[in-house]
Amino acid sequence: MTLDISKFLENIIEKKTVVGVLGLGQVGLPTALCVLNANYKVIGIDRDEKLIQIIASGKSPLPESGFESLINKFLSNKLLRVSTSRSLLSEADIIIVCVPTPLDGLTFSADLSYLKNALTEISDLLDKQKLIVIESTIPPNTIKKILIPHVENKSGKKAGKDFLLSYCPERISPGNSLIEFTNNARIVGADDDDSLNLTNLFLKNITKGEISLSKSTTAELSKLAENSFRDLNIAFANELAIICEQSGADVLEVIRLANTHPRVNIHFPGPGVGGPCLTKDPYLLIQGQGMDSSLIKLARNTNDSMPDHVIKTLMGVFKSEAIFKKSKILILGVAYKPGVNDTRRSPTIDIISKLKEYDLENIFVHDPYTLESFGATMVSENLNSILNNFDCVITVTAHSQYKDLDKSLFKDDCIIVDAARVFEKDDFTDTNIIYLPLGSR
Ligand SMILES: NC(=O)c1ccc[n+]([C@@H]2O[C@H](COP(=O)([O-])OP(=O)(O)OC[C@H]3O[C@@H](n4cnc5c(N)ncnc54)[C@H](O)[C@@H]3O)[C@@H](O)[C@H]2O)c1
Structure with a gap:
C-alpha cells in the first residue's frame, strides 16, 4: 500500500478524518x-469496561467542569463513539495513543508494556493508511529504537512508507485540561517529513498553541526536561525551606523577594511532590544513563524526603514518643494538588504510612474531592464541627476550602504543621496553638 499524503492532508482540512x-x-x-470540539469524528477506546460504561452513559469519570455536557453533546450528535473493542479503530485515519507508561518500582525505568500492547493491537489494522500519534511520556529513543521497530515487526510494514508515526508529548494539567489542551504550546517529534507535517497540520486544526517541530528523540527529551526542571526547582525550594527554618526567615518571603529578580522563578516548597508526572519523568530522563548520583536523582530524593521532614517537625514538639503515639492526628488533603481528586503518588500516602511505622492508631484524613484514605480514617463531617477533636493537624494539599476554616475552632493546644502553607501566622497569635509552617519558625 502506498500512502496517499495529499488525500490525507485534504481530509484533515475538510474535517473528514476519523480520529x-x-x-x-x-x-x-x-x-x-478537544478533537471533537474541532468537529472531527472520534472513536474512543479503553480496555476498562467500567470506564467505557460511565462515558457511554453520558457521565464524566473525571471531575472537570464542562466534561459531562460535552460528552452528552457528542454522544447525541454521534460524533463520539466509545467502546472496549479495538477493532473499531480500523475506521480511524489518525490514532492518538494515551496509555500509561508507569515507572517500574524496581528498576526505576518506564514500563512500556501498555504502549507495546496498544501498538500490537494497532499493527493488525494498518491495511488502511494511518498516522499513529503517541502522547504517552517515554524515555529518550523509545520511538526510534523501540516503538517503530515494534510496529514494523508486528505488521510487516515500513514506517514512513506504509504507516506514519509521530510523538506529541502531552502537557495538560489535570483539573484544567480542556483550556490547557486548547492553548498550550505543543512539540511534535518525528523522523520522516510526512509524519511530522501531517501531525503539525492536524494539531493546528485542534489547538491554538504554538507548535514546534523536531526529531522524535529531541521531543522525548524536551518533555522529560520540562518536568525534571520543575522537580529540581521544587527540590531547591524545599531545601531553601529547611535552611529558612534553621535561619529564622520565612521561605515564602525569601522566594517572593528573590523572584522579583527578572531572571529568577523559584517554585513553591511543600510536603513532597506527587502526581503521575513529576515523580516519574526525571527517572525516565536518566534511565539507562548510569547517572545515579546526578542532580536530577538528588532532587527526586530531596522531594521524596519531605514527608519525613514533616513528621519530624511534628514529633519535635512532643516530649516523648509515647505521648506522640497517643495523639489524634488530622491530615488535611489527600489529592496530590489543590482542586482535584487525583491521589496518585500524593505525599499524604507517604505521611500516613510513616506515621503508621510509629504505631499511631488515630490517623484521620479529610479531602473535599476524594474518599480515598490509604489506611487512615476518612472524616466526611463538616470540618469546623470536628476540628477541636484533634491534637495535631497537618496540611498537605492547599485546597481552597481549608483557607476558610474557622481557626478559633482548633483545639486550644493543637499542634499545626502547615506544610501546604494554607494558614497565616497571624491566625494563631495570642493563642496556645503551636503553629509550624513549612519553611518558617
Ligand atoms: N495525567 C497527566 O497529567 C499527564 C500529563 C502529561 C502526560 N501524561 C502521560 O500520558 C500517559 C497517560 O497518562 P494518563 O494520566 O492519562 O493515564 P491514565 O491511567 O489516567 O489513563 C490511561 C488509560 O489507558 C487505558 N489503557 C491501558 N492500556 C490500554 C490498551 N491497550 N487499550 C486501551 N486502553 C488502554 C487504561 O485503562 C486507562 O484508562 C502517560 O504516559 C503519562 O505519563 C500524563
Missing part, C-alpha cells in the same frame, strides 16, 4: 473532547 483515541484516562478523555 481514534486509545486510552481514555486523564490525558485521553480531554484529548478526545
Whole structure:
C-alpha cells in the first residue's frame, strides 16, 4: 500500500478524518473532547469496561467542569463513539495513543508494556493508511529504537512508507485540561517529513498553541526536561525551606523577594511532590544513563524526603514518643494538588504510612474531592464541627476550602504543621496553638 499524503492532508482540512483515541484516562478523555470540539469524528477506546460504561452513559469519570455536557453533546450528535473493542479503530485515519507508561518500582525505568500492547493491537489494522500519534511520556529513543521497530515487526510494514508515526508529548494539567489542551504550546517529534507535517497540520486544526517541530528523540527529551526542571526547582525550594527554618526567615518571603529578580522563578516548597508526572519523568530522563548520583536523582530524593521532614517537625514538639503515639492526628488533603481528586503518588500516602511505622492508631484524613484514605480514617463531617477533636493537624494539599476554616475552632493546644502553607501566622497569635509552617519558625 502506498500512502496517499495529499488525500490525507485534504481530509484533515475538510474535517473528514476519523480520529481514534486509545486510552481514555486523564490525558485521553480531554484529548478526545478537544478533537471533537474541532468537529472531527472520534472513536474512543479503553480496555476498562467500567470506564467505557460511565462515558457511554453520558457521565464524566473525571471531575472537570464542562466534561459531562460535552460528552452528552457528542454522544447525541454521534460524533463520539466509545467502546472496549479495538477493532473499531480500523475506521480511524489518525490514532492518538494515551496509555500509561508507569515507572517500574524496581528498576526505576518506564514500563512500556501498555504502549507495546496498544501498538500490537494497532499493527493488525494498518491495511488502511494511518498516522499513529503517541502522547504517552517515554524515555529518550523509545520511538526510534523501540516503538517503530515494534510496529514494523508486528505488521510487516515500513514506517514512513506504509504507516506514519509521530510523538506529541502531552502537557495538560489535570483539573484544567480542556483550556490547557486548547492553548498550550505543543512539540511534535518525528523522523520522516510526512509524519511530522501531517501531525503539525492536524494539531493546528485542534489547538491554538504554538507548535514546534523536531526529531522524535529531541521531543522525548524536551518533555522529560520540562518536568525534571520543575522537580529540581521544587527540590531547591524545599531545601531553601529547611535552611529558612534553621535561619529564622520565612521561605515564602525569601522566594517572593528573590523572584522579583527578572531572571529568577523559584517554585513553591511543600510536603513532597506527587502526581503521575513529576515523580516519574526525571527517572525516565536518566534511565539507562548510569547517572545515579546526578542532580536530577538528588532532587527526586530531596522531594521524596519531605514527608519525613514533616513528621519530624511534628514529633519535635512532643516530649516523648509515647505521648506522640497517643495523639489524634488530622491530615488535611489527600489529592496530590489543590482542586482535584487525583491521589496518585500524593505525599499524604507517604505521611500516613510513616506515621503508621510509629504505631499511631488515630490517623484521620479529610479531602473535599476524594474518599480515598490509604489506611487512615476518612472524616466526611463538616470540618469546623470536628476540628477541636484533634491534637495535631497537618496540611498537605492547599485546597481552597481549608483557607476558610474557622481557626478559633482548633483545639486550644493543637499542634499545626502547615506544610501546604494554607494558614497565616497571624491566625494563631495570642493563642496556645503551636503553629509550624513549612519553611518558617
Ligand atoms: N495525567 C497527566 O497529567 C499527564 C500529563 C502529561 C502526560 N501524561 C502521560 O500520558 C500517559 C497517560 O497518562 P494518563 O494520566 O492519562 O493515564 P491514565 O491511567 O489516567 O489513563 C490511561 C488509560 O489507558 C487505558 N489503557 C491501558 N492500556 C490500554 C490498551 N491497550 N487499550 C486501551 N486502553 C488502554 C487504561 O485503562 C486507562 O484508562 C502517560 O504516559 C503519562 O505519563 C500524563
